[in-house]
Amino acid sequence: MLRYIVKRIIGVIPTLIIVVTFVFFFVRMIPGDPARLVAGPQATLEDVEVIREELGLNEPIPKQYIEYVTGLLHGDLGDSLRTKRPVALEVSLRYMNTVKLTVFSLVWSVIVGVLLGVWSGKHRSKWQDYTGMTLAISGISMPSFWIGFLLIMVFAVNLNWFPTTGADSWKSFVLPGIALGTSIAAIIARFTRSSIIEVMKEDYIRTARAKGLREKTVIWKHAFRNAMISVVTVVGLQFGFLLGGSVVTESVFAFPGLGSLLVESVNYRDYNAIQSLILIFSLHFIVINLVVDILYALLNPEIKLS
Amino acid sequence: MAKEKVLTEKTDVNTPFKDFLRKFKKQKTAIVALVFIFMLVILSFISYQIAPYGINEYDYNAIMQGPSAAHWFGTDEFGRDLFSRIICGTRISLSVGLFSVSIAAICGTVLGLLGGYYGGFLDSCIMRICDVLFAFPGIILAIAIIAILGSGMTNVVIAVAVFSTPTFARLVRSTTLATKGNVFVQAAKNIGDSDARILFRHILPSAIPNIIVQYTMSIGTSILTASSLSFLGMGAQPPTPEWGLLLSNGRTYMMTSWHITLFPGLAIFFTVLCFNLLGDGLRDALDPKLSD
């Protein structure tokens, strides 16, 4: 088991290096002169030179790269071109908001998605299945920002139950969390259903039934855990979807998180912030998938014991 | 008598395509979805002719009116007819979906075929690139690409195409790996067929069903992503009647005029739903595991 984990961790290192390199070249891939672009059309030549200095673009590329990586290792993400404050500070101010929002969304969507999927799967081709799968396919077809607006209109404007914006109390997380988690819940439900249906065809399910177990036990004790092994991998991928979705949802709710910071940074062409945020999002995605791999092993005795 | 039996069974043996048609015909919802998609495609061609108002026809006497007989979906802050704008937006969303996914499908298929067939260093390179692209959540990657290329629909198409490509590459690669060892591929090799011929005549056809399903499903996702990007102000620019942009526009007036956000959202929802339902139906009809 330990060997498996170590192997997995070593396995992501090349991806990490390539991602960091990609993000490094990101600013340098902007067509034309990035310093000029950042400075804006009215800037004087001196201004542009100052910005070039700020971006460290006047150094040779390998030196820039080494400085960039060294900075990263020290938690230095450079300064925001928009606020002139360190990007690390901007990020730290909003980081926990996004973490809370995505974790809340993931938790409820996994619970609802799995339950809906099992419910549909065990009543295959009956009304429960059709209801569940109609809900699920609607969920994956709705734009999350639209769901957000509908929620705001009903629960914030008309009923006045929740605030429309901000991240001040737990109430602020409810509507964005629902908007963000809906499509994930739907995807997980669809996947759980097909996974349950596959597993229910297995020989060991027939054995469990031949023992005279209750159908409930057959599903929750025998089918569920086996089905979850494959569902877990999907949940990992969905987490990336969730991080991406947070960009849109946070904009809808003017939620002070990393996603809305990214949108603001793109609008202000704050390349330092953009590259740091893209790096942060993908690092989280990589780490989550690593965690999922390990979880997968824990569910699967064959890997766990080897 | 016995001979007759054999004959009946023989005529029962279907070609894969006939078999697929027979199964697809049973997917009633998917057929309905397909019909709607056809109607949307036709609409995207004729929308400018049939729209009751011009997409930029301002009417300051009728700003932000709710749905009525004159304006089915109401009007926006400039008195423009929302219904006309939405049906004219069909062309934008459908073409973004089709273009970006077609580019992704072609690039991904070629990469997958090459990687799977030749293996070795080429394969490792392709798969490594896919891994890295997969390491970025889809829309984040799209935003990164747009941050480099600048906003606009063309760049949205490129961005969506880039993040959809690895899915196709992996899909085709795994089928290629599975098909490569088949007897008919070996036989083709032995009679001296060229690699290109083997790849496109022998291996590609077995990957086609999976590609079709993935293609259909990806169109839904790409329409959603493109409208999200427009919503964020990174895609279509005003006064284009792009659905995501219409919605984004409506948020300012959300408190008073609910219809400006409701109808564009419904349009996106309906279109994406059709593609997803079609994709589901195709998958079920093409999946050998589900035949019972």
Place this chain on the structure above:
Amino acid sequence: MDTRKNILEIKNMHTYFYTDNGVVKSVDGVDIELKEGSTLGIVGESGSGKSVTALSVMGLLMGTTGKVVEGEILLDGKDITHLSDEERRKIRGNQISMIFQEPMTSLNPVMKIGDQIVEAIRMHQDKSKAEAKAMAVEMLKKTGLPRAERMVNEYPFQLSGGQRQRVMIAMALVCNPKILIADEPTTALDVTIQAQIIDLMNHLKEEIGTSIIFITHDLGVVAETCDDVVVMYCGRVVEKGNVYDIFDRTAHPYTEGLLNSIPKLGQHVEELASIPGNVPNPKYMPKGCKFAPRCPYATDRCREEEPGFFDVGDGHLSRCWRSEK
């Protein structure tokens, strides 16, 4: 004449599957009797309906489109076809148990061996976890598994195929069922392991007092283990009788074909005699005798009219016009 009572009686059972392409009559009017304490062999090629018969008796058709549409299944004289799902469930694993062909996939890969046996015990008997675990170890020992105490804490992937089949047998017999249905329990195993498993079943049958239905396509196994034999073809019983009648006074051409397809030891065979053709597709069932298209003796009458049963002596029945007297 054997006077032991019938522990299980299947009367005119029909099991149909409702597929998209029409009704498949997998079992079409089958009568089978199992005498208490005896072993009954059900023989036939794949697709003959022997496994569906077993699943129908177990009530394990859920999750399929299959249904017992007609007939009775009498367990110890009581019809169980009309019982509720809940009552049927209480019979399963307790009064009638079953083991399957594929030991490699028949155990839950993510559950410990012990837990899988314990849950069968605790389902039907009021036992504490510790008692049930002790019973499980005891039972595993009876099946000849070494290191049973350790094995209860292991997962199926740590066991060989033969060991897993022993675990399956232990699991099936741990509640002392009246009937054990073994559906090709040895087919997936190596030849040497096959013999061990058959010995084990014969031995445990005596010790526990279970009656066994042995489903197989291997007549060699039948000769070794069974008291009575039922030969099935296309969802029907074509011949039945005690094992001596079937082997020594074979009446049905299909049984004859099956017997001829066993290579005999010490006999130089030029060519392995076997039955020409295949089991007909259930969608295109022949009109008369279902075996007529493959039968070397088939006449026009066979192709037009389906024979009933003819008694060829002492309850030895054959569904063939040639057995008519």
